[in-house]
Amino acid sequence: MRIATVRGRLAVLTPDGALDVATASGGRFGPDPQTAFADFDAFRAWAGTAGGAAEPFAPEDLGPPVPRPPQVFAIGLNYVRHAHESGLPVPTQPLVFTKFPSSITGPTGEIExxxxxxxWEVELVAVIGRRARDVSVADGWAHVAGLTVGQDLSDRTLQNAGSPPQFSLGKSCPGFAPIGPWLTTTDELADPDDLRVVTTVDGETRQDSRTSDxxxxxxxxxxRLSRSVTLLPGDLVFTGTPEGVGLGRTPPLYLRAGEVLETTIEGLGSMRHTLAAPTGERARA
Known part of the structure; x- marks a missing residue:
């Protein structure tokens, strides 16, 4: 099943287009995409048998499938080869930071x-579907509503400012957490633990790896997260980026205004964004 935000409203995607949830459910479920996670088990059961007239939509009609996540967790150095390119040891426990929810944006458009x-940092994003506290690894997938594509855009200067440096502000500028194009439930995937993840810039491949790493x-x-905090329905977990980031190149290579950033994960779809020059105070800095 694919769940999306279409023209600001919760929708289930079918081969014929987008099925508006509020209309098709007779008001049982509302139009706000975030409300799908209030009782995701009930929503998924209804959506599996839902019928009605689906409407066509364009990529530009899609918004973030989770527009207002209660919490956004992100994991650093979570690919073996990315740790190696960073010159750091492979972590023995997850390195956790946050991307603030105000950085969330949809799968198309312009990012300043x-x-x-x-x-750039392509990331598999897990969406929590059930409240999770002290969950076992064996039960981990049962608390995931589905997966989506993400980018953990990172201002490296701001990220590494200060001593010690902090990550969250440099990764939370407006638009720095694009997600989409929709949420895909794991039953749609042959192996949700092994998906190809790719970043291209102006058609040039910058990252190409697999989540099995x-x-x-x-x-x-x-x-592990649920041992320390309570995970809430609708939370996002950005699971980390593979090797191939600009910071790891010699010399470092970064995004420029006018470039087109495309992000693709096997079985989950693609995002496409155009980068724009800074405006306002940032442009004068």
């Missing part, structure tokens, strides 16, 4: 750069 050191898998992350 914050400066001249903004990096994750240090901590999705169910492991759900389990």
């Amino acid at each position: 750069l914050s400066g001249d050191t903004v990096d 994750l240090v901590f898998s999705v169910p492991e992350l759900v389990s």
Whole structure:
């Protein structure tokens, strides 16, 4: 099943187009995409048998499938080869930071750069479907509503400012957490633990790896996070980026205004964004 935000409303995608949930359910489920996670088990059961007239839609009609996540977790150095290119040891426990929810945006459109050191980071994003506290690894997938494509855009100058540096502000500028194009439930995937992840810039491949290289898998992350915090329905977990980031090149290579950033994950779809020059105070800095 694929769940989407279409023209600002919750929809289930079918081969014929988008089925508006509020209309098709007779008001049982509302139009707000975030409400699908209030009782995701009930929503999924209804959506599996839902019928009605589906409407065509364009990629530009799609918004973030989870527009207002209660919490957004992100994991650093969670691919073996990315740790190697960073010159750091492979972590023995997840390195956790946050991307603030105000950075969430949809799968198409324009993203304003914050400066001249903004990096790309393709990420598999897990969406929590059930409240999770002290969950076992074996039960991790059962608490995931589905998966979506994400980019952890990162202003490296801001990320590494200060001593010690902090990550969250440099990764939370407006538009720095695009997700989409929709949420896909794991039953649609042959192996949700092994998906190809790709970033291209102006058609040039910058990252090309597989989620089987994750240090901590999705169910492991759900389990470990839930030991410390309560995971809430609709939370996002950005699971980390593979090798190939701009910071790891010699010399470093960063995104520039006018470039087109495309992000694809096997079985989950693609996002496409155009990068724009900084405006306002950032442009004058």
